[in-house]
Amino acid sequence: MNSKYTELLKSKMNAESYEKLIALGNNEVIDFVGLFAGHCNPASIYVCNDSKTDEEYIKSKALELGEEFQLAKNGQTIHWDGYADQARDKVNTKYMVYKENLEKMKSLNSVEFEAGQEEIMGISKNIMAGKEVVVKFFCEGPAFSEFTMPCVQLTDSWYVAHSESILYRPAYEHFKSMAADDKQFFKFVHSAGELDERNCTKNIDQRRIYMDTQNNIVYSMNDQYAGNSIGLKKHSMRLAINKAGQEGWLCEHMFLMACLNEEAGRKTYFAGAYPSACGKTSTAMIPGEQIVGDDIAYFRNIDGEFRGVNVEQGIFGIIKDVNTEDDPVIFANLMRDQELIFSNVLRGPDNQPYWLGSGLETPNEGDNHSGSDWKEGKTDAAGNVIPVAHGNARYTMRLDYLENYDKKGFEAKTGVKVDGILYGGRDSDTCVPVEESASWEAGILIKACTLESETTSATLGKEGVRNPSPMANMDFVSYPLGEYTMNNIAFGKSVDQTPKVFSTNYFLRTKEGKFCTDKLAKKVWLHWAEGRIHGEYETLDTPTGKIPLFEDLKVLFKKYLDLDYTLPEYTYQFTFRCSKWIEKLQRSTAYFKKMDANCPSTIFEAWEKEIATIEKAQADFGDEIEPGKFSI
Incomplete structure (x- = not known):
């Protein structure tokens, strides 16, 4: 397949990754990856298909690069975002809007398209230099169905790629079934930017999440907190709400x-x-x-029926106050040897996770979102006492771990x-x-x-x-x-x-x-x-x-x-x-x-x-x- 990015992509990919990309046969995907391969300038690019080998590679890279750390229980890892990167950045999350639509979008935190494009492209220029990045294909809703929304993610954060592998259905095979000129997919480009000694984003003042609903692309730069960095969650939801409004369905x-x-x-x-x-x-x-899903749903009129699907396959949940009394099903899963990512909680000396309201006897020292030297009574630069874990700390886990999971309803191609x-x-x-x-x-x-x-x-x-x-x-x-x-x-x-x-x-x-x-x-x-x-x-x-x-x-x-x-x-x-x-x-x-x-x-x-x-x-x-x- 001919592309103006062919030589560039070959120079940044090994033969296997290049073949995976070309095998899709989709010019739009190749041009998207090629554009940002040149603009963000990563050292190398790893392309994933739906194989278990690639899933394991993503997890191993997150550990190798210190974006996640193994906990005592098998499969459990912990990740910390920077102290100032603990929640969705509402101020710097903006819609890039064409001039003719600015007036009607003025209450929704928008930026004029050309100005926004110039700013985000300036921030993202060479932002991935020296890093290996990953390209991963997902879909929201079941693959090969009327609900399917294909998505491609380009990121230099292996924690983000790992999180999305838990939260979203794989879709490499779905992309292979699409036409060569099919543009009906969402695109996400993310970079954590320059990292500090804890592998956390340094340039928080340059944190930007810009959404182009006209062209279905989201740019997320200089952030790691999943609400800012995981494109397929609330960023994708905004794209889908806009698309649904134009096409007569609901997100x-x-x-x-x-x-x-x-x-x-x-x-x-x-x-x-x-x-x-x-x-x-x-x-x-x-x-x-x-339960079929806990957060985002698509609804369509199928044969006259109001039918819905869960967009996701996992849960990115607030962990505060998850305990045996208030949330026994989730708590039981957090105690098991299975794949889970804890973020912004305490890692105690016993290499176990602890969080606010857990009901567990909590150590008085350990590693948390404030650093590796947390002790009870530690204060931040403003003199505020830093708790054992952040109030917005999270867990990322698969939905099918739950005993009350409705497998049939979740997998239904036409929804419920x-x-x-x-x-x-x-x-x-x-x-x-x-x-x-x-x-x-x-x-x-x-x-x-x-x-x-x-x-x-x-x-x-x-x-x-x-x-x-x-x-x-x-x-x-x-x-x-x-x-x-x-x-x-x-x-x-x-x-x-x-x-x-x-x-x-x-x-x-x-x-x-x-x-x-x-x-x-x-x-x-x-x-x-x-x-x-x-x-x-x-x-x-x-x-x-x-x-x-x-x-x-x-x-x-x-x-x-x-x-x-x-x-x-x-x-x-x-x-x-x-x-x-x-x-x-x-x-x-x-x-x-x-x-x-x-x-x-x-x-x-x-x-x-x-x-x-x-x-x-x-x-x-x-x-x-x-x-x-x-x-x-």
Whole structure:
């Protein structure tokens, strides 16, 4: 295959790697690798196929170069990011936007395309000099399916390549099946940049993550933290959201899970979106149910059905507070001899990992994200005490380790049929524990678009502030919010039977300030929603939807939790609070107007109509309407 990069690629690859690249027969892939082989100037390039040999080579290089270190348990390794590279860099993560689109993208942290291109190409010039880099092929969603999104990653971080090998499906064979001129794949180029003595990125001031959604390429420079460096995670999600919006499908920040009703002999699939710290992972991992995926899902209309797949094959999870009580399934896996990457936790003198909230007896010295000389009481340059591990420390592991893994649902080429959608936020005094939306459109506008996360005493700043988080996806929405919302509505209407939409709120508090229910109550709310999908329960109306009857919840609490649920508890929890809901809708209106100057008026009209409905109910039935006291 002729290419202007042929001689350059031959000079930087051994014969085996060059043959692997050429065997794909894809001019676009060859030109992508060739362009950055010349521009970033690595010493050599290793091309991977889907073989176990290449997987082992990646792992061995990560250890050899000191990007990872072997822990006591077989298969477990540890990686540290630099002290100032511990979370997603929202300031320097930008969309590169053509001039004609800058105005409508101004609220989404954008940079003019030519200026962004000049800056990122300047930063990346010769950034890989002296390094061996790896080219790896992955796909999001199952390979050889309608959902498949092929991806090619070029990186000089073997930790990144290893992480992606755990998190994403291999796709070298899928690329071989593509046409020579097929451009429908995502491209990622990453460099950790110059490294310090701990093999951590030095030039953090030059950290940039620039996303070109027009040409489906992401540039990530001078970073190692996976949220900044692993292109196939949230960077790819932004590309996919943009592509989905143009093509009429959905990419959402959602888990996929199966609710099991053994008595009825049925398995009902739910997707769910929750802002950070609002119960997303704990819902996806409810004991007794099954998990398909915990983070990102694609949805397509296949033969009139709303079907979804897990984009990933692994979990990049926050490890803080993973212990035997709060997260027993994950904790058990972290204790086993199997392939796992721990990042930014403590490596104790016993060569074991320790993290915040683990419930383990923690050593008072060891290696962590601050250096190899950590001791209890150590402070940083600003005088802050450095904890045993970072609060955003992570684990990277395969999904199929989990006992509740739904193998059949995960591997299905056409995905799973989704019958229910859960949207959950965090508030102490507004939303009821579970409520069904009146329709798909109302579910998007009243449930999804109004999602908020309330700040707690553990959050810097004022307690009780509601932070808007429409669809739990605002960090990743890559085109105007109003247009994105309308595309969600349109997609639901395109299928023959839309999923039922439910809101949940696990954080409602009593007048004394205590949580109304414990963590396990979410199983009851889930099974009530499952019953509603199959027409098993009657409901009571509220101004925003439909709520359960006390008698049904009483049975479910006894059946699943062996608890006696009382009428006073039910009455308080399911009281509709008019003023609080009006304020919530007003906050949503203000946020959408701020984020999208051209937001479709139909969204605001729907909220104005809803406010009018609530105001009438308030006048007719009072500010706080107990269950059964409202009528349409």
